[in-house]
Amino acid sequence: MSLNWDFIVEVIPIYRSAIILTIRIAIIGVVLSIIVGAVCSLINYYKVRGLNLLVRAYIELSRNTPLVIQLFFLYYGLPKLGIMLSNEACAILGLTFLGGSYMAESLRSGLEAVSRVQVELGLSIGLNTFQLIRFVIFPQAMSIAMPALGANCIFLIKETSVVSIIALRDLMSVTKELIGMYYNTTESLMLLVVCYLLLLLPVSFLLIFVERRLRYAEFGV
Amino acid sequence: MSSKTGEVILEIEGLKKYYDQKAVLDGINLSIKRGEVAVVIGPSGCGKTTLLKCVNGLEAHQEGSIRVDGKEVGSDDFSWIAARQKIGMVFQSYDLFPHMTVIDNILLGPVQVQRRDRAEVTLQADALLERVGLADRRGDYPRQLSGGQKQRIAIVRALCMNPDIMLFDEVTASLDPEMVREVLDVMLGLARQGMTMLIVTHEMEFAKAVADRIIFMDGGVIAEESDAKTFFKSPATERARRFLNTFYFE
Ligand SMILES: Nc1ncnc2c1ncn2[C@@H]1O[C@H](COP(=O)(O)OP(=O)(O)O)[C@@H](O)[C@H]1O
Ligand SMILES: [Mg+2]
Numbered sequence: 001m002s003l004n005w006d007f008i009v010e011v012i013p014i015y016r017s018a019i020i021l022t023i024r025i026a027i028i029g030v031v032l033s034i035i036v037g038a039v040c041s042l043i044n045y046y047k048v049r050g051l052n053l054l055v056r057a058y059i060e061l062s063r064n065t066p067l068v069i070q071l072f073f074l075y076y077g078l079p080k081l082g083i084m085l086s087n088e089a090c091a092i093l094g095l096t097f098l099g100g101s102y103m104a105e106s107l108r109s110g111l112e113a114v115s116r117v118q119v120e121l122g123l124s125i126g127l128n129t130f131q132l133i134r135f136v137i138f139p140q141a142m143s144i145a146m147p148a149l150g151a152n153c154i155f156l157i158k159e160t161s162v163v164s165i166i167a168l169r170d171l172m173s174v175t176k177e178l179i180g181m182y183y184n185t186t187e188s189l190m191l192l193v194v195c196y197l198l199l200l201l202p203v204s205f206l207l208i209f210v211e212r213r214l215r216y217a218e219f220g221v
Numbered sequence: 222m223s224s225k226t227g228e229v230i231l232e233i234e235g236l237k238k239y240y241d242q243k244a245v246l247d248g249i250n251l252s253i254k255r256g257e258v259a260v261v262i263g264p265s266g267c268g269k270t271t272l273l274k275c276v277n278g279l280e281a282h283q284e285g286s287i288r289v290d291g292k293e294v295g296s297d298d299f300s301w302i303a304a305r306q307k308i309g310m311v312f313q314s315y316d317l318f319p320h321m322t323v324i325d326n327i328l329l330g331p332v333q334v335q336r337r338d339r340a341e342v343t344l345q346a347d348a349l350l351e352r353v354g355l356a357d358r359r360g361d362y363p364r365q366l367s368g369g370q371k372q373r374i375a376i377v378r379a380l381c382m383n384p385d386i387m388l389f390d391e392v393t394a395s396l397d398p399e400m401v402r403e404v405l406d407v408m409l410g411l412a413r414q415g416m417t418m419l420i421v422t423h424e425m426e427f428a429k430a431v432a433d434r435i436i437f438m439d440g441g442v443i444a445e446e447s448d449a450k451t452f453f454k455s456p457a458t459e460r461a462r463r464f465l466n467t468f469y470f471e
Contacts (some may be wrong), residue, residue, distance in 0.1 A: 117316050120279050124312075125382065131415035135329060139320045177245040 007184050008191065011174075018174045019195050025088065025141070025170070026157045026199075029095030031154060036096055037103025042133070044104070045111040055104070062101035068162050070094045075166040091163040094157060103150045110145030111137060143214040150207035156202060171195050227255030230417050231276070234287035238268075238275055242295055245271050246282065247441035256415045260428045260449070263438035264266045268455055269421040270313075272438070273388045277301070277308045278417070283415025290385055306335060309379030309387040313394050315372040316361040318361055323350075324359040327378045335382060342381065349377040353407050386417040393424060405466070425468050429453055 040055045042048075062070075071094040078085060085093065114137050122136040142149075164173030175192040179185050238246035245268045253259050261269050274280040276287055278294060278301040287294045294304040294361040317326045324346060347365040350356045353373040363371055372392055379387060389408065393401040405427050412418060412431045422428055428435065428449065435452040437445040437460075445458045456462050 008291065116426075117312065117314050118318070119276075120317055121312065121318070123279060123301075124277060124305055124308075124310040125378070126302050126334040128302055131333055135320060140318075143320065159450075 003190075004184055004187055008187050009184065011178060011188075011191065014174050014178070015191050015195055018169055018171045019199065021088070021168065022157075022170045022195075023161050023199065025091050025095060025163065025168075026160050029099060030153050030156050031158070032092065032096040033099025033103045033152070036100030037105075037107050039099060040104035041107035041111055046099050056077050059104055060103040062097055063105075065111050067094060067098050067159050070097055070164055071166050073161065082125065087163075087168050088165055091160070091168055094163075095160065096161065099152065099156045103149065106145045106148035106152055107141060109148070110141035113144045114140045137218070143168075146207075146211045146214050150211065153205060153207065157198075157200060157203065225434060227257075229253070229467060230255045230290055231419065232236075232288040233276070233285065233289075234288075236272075236275060236282055236287065237284035238271055238280060238282045239299075241316045243364075245441050246275065249285070249441075249443060251436065251443065253419060255417050257433050258412045258416075258418045258420065258431055258435045259436055260394055260432035261419065261430060261436045261438055262423070262464070263444075267438045267443045269438055270390050273310065273390050273419065276388060277305050279310075306330070307385045307466055309377050309382060309384035310386070311372070311379055311389045311392050313391040315368050315375060315392070315395060317366075317371055317374060317378070319363050322359070322369055323355070323361050323363070323366075323374055326363070327381050328376065329380065330382045336346075346377065346381050349380055350374075354403075367400060368396045368424075369403045372396065372400075372404045376404075376407055376411075380411075387411070389418065389420040389422070391421050391423065393422070396459060425453070427429070437464070439464070 031216055043051045043055045072088065072095050074085070074090045074097075075087070078090070104192075118140065119132065127135065134152065141170045160170060161172040163170050164176070169177075171192055175188045178188045229252050231251070233249055234249040235243060236249040236251075238244050249272060251259075261272065271280055276294075277280045289299070289304055289307055290294065291301040295301050296306075316331070317323070319331065320355055324343070327346045327349075328339065328342055330345070331337045331345075332339050347356060347359065350359055351377065354372055355370060355377075356375075357368065358366060363374075366374070376387075376392075392408075393404050396404065401424070405424065408418070408420070409427075409431055413415060418431075420428075432449040435445075435449050436443055437452070437456070438462050445452070445456060446459045447457065452461070453465070456465060
């Protein structure tokens with residue numbers, strides 16, 4: 001099989017800008033997902049009255065609808081409510097809406113796995129609720145939840161491949177475009193795979209490393 | 222340190238605690254003077270752990286009052302957060318915070334809760350570690366330590382907050398036999414130095430050696446209370462006699 005190298009060299013800049021877009025959406029989306037997830041998991045863990053049910057409803061809605069549909073709602077629905085967002089902001093919002101629930105559920109299982117003894121220990125030295133979460137509960141919950149959180153990160157990065165439906169020129173979208181225009185299917189798909197691997201392999205390795213570093217909790221009790 | 226006939230530091234009056242409808246603590250009256258070592262013994266399930274947990278508010282009580290240094294704990298002018306800094310507690314499960322090194326375990330309370338100077342607390346922590354023979358383990362993680370070592374560090378962690386009274390809940394009960402002694406020796410040393418202690422234990426020989434007073438609990442009440450010598454030689458109640466007999470073989 002011979003590849004059309006001239007074509008590849010020519011379209012690399014297109015892929016470069018697409019990968020940068022994907023990275024930007026993914027990083028911001030994942031970070032926001034973790035923040036939303038942390039807040040939601042704490043609300044569930046402490047069963048905060050009034051908010052607990054609201055958060056459960058959000059989580060079920062978010063987990064049980066496809067990202068494509070969530071994006072459609074944001075992209076076509078929000079302007080009807082008078083809220084104008086850029087395509088990219090919509091994609092980030094959508095990814096966060098989806099990722100928040102996944103992160104929340106993973107973190108909640110981590111929080112619930114922190115033993116009652118550890119909580120009592122923290123209380124017994126006079127920690128207040130905020131300090132207890134910050135110094136005792138959260139670090140241990142993170143450690144327990146790390147494998148699940150990592151899987152969520154990778155899942156969310158891969159999910160960015162649907163943002164082309166709201167007219168964003170991400171990797172998936174430029175690939176389809178190039179195939180449509182030039183019929184260099186093999187080269188275009190190969191570049192697509194290479195780009196995703198370039199994106200995800202480092203993340204994967206980083207997660208393995210972080211997991212190793214955080215593995216203290218399981219030896220604790 | 223302080224004399225054994227100091228003022229009352231812990232005063233418990235009419236303490237009642239219910240789980241569901243059942244009274245687990247059914248009217249406990251107890252007062253402990255500064256420098257005194259009181260040992261609580263009694264059959265499993267009689268409410269010893271619950272009593273200690275009520276004293277520092279890990280369990281809420283329904284009736285009665287608990288005063289530390291004259292102030293009612295859990296009240297407006299003496300919050301649980303404040304009270305817990307005066308009450309050191311060591312648990313049965315020799316638990317440290319697994320994600321922190323030994324020294325960070327010890328510093329957490331003094332630095333974050335008491336807002337004391339890190340350098341000053343570190344000096345104190347190192348001196349205490351030295352005293353329990355673990356100065357060389359200050360940078361270790363808990364998983365690198367034996368149960369007995371962890372328990373000695375748990376004691377240091379509580380001591381480093383300069384508590385008025387120390388509570389010990391069966392701190393050797395989950396340890397391998399060869400590690401029991403090293404922990405008891407630390408506690409004995411504390412007693413000799415005049416630390417006020419309320420100790421729950423099943424180690425009868427240790428109780429004899431360390432106790433100024435024995436408090437025998439049964440069914441959520443204090444069934445008998447006397448000095449250690451009298452209690453072990455001639456317990457006044459039949460219940461206490463039967464309990465003590467379970468520790469000896471004929
Ligand atoms: N969380 C709880 N819920 C219901 N009952 C409890 C709980 N904790 C302890 N108890 C009951 O309270 C009684 C006293 O328990 P505890 O204080 O642990 O006894 P001890 O430490 O003397 O063995 C026991 O009968 C126990 O079953
Ligand atoms: Mg107990």
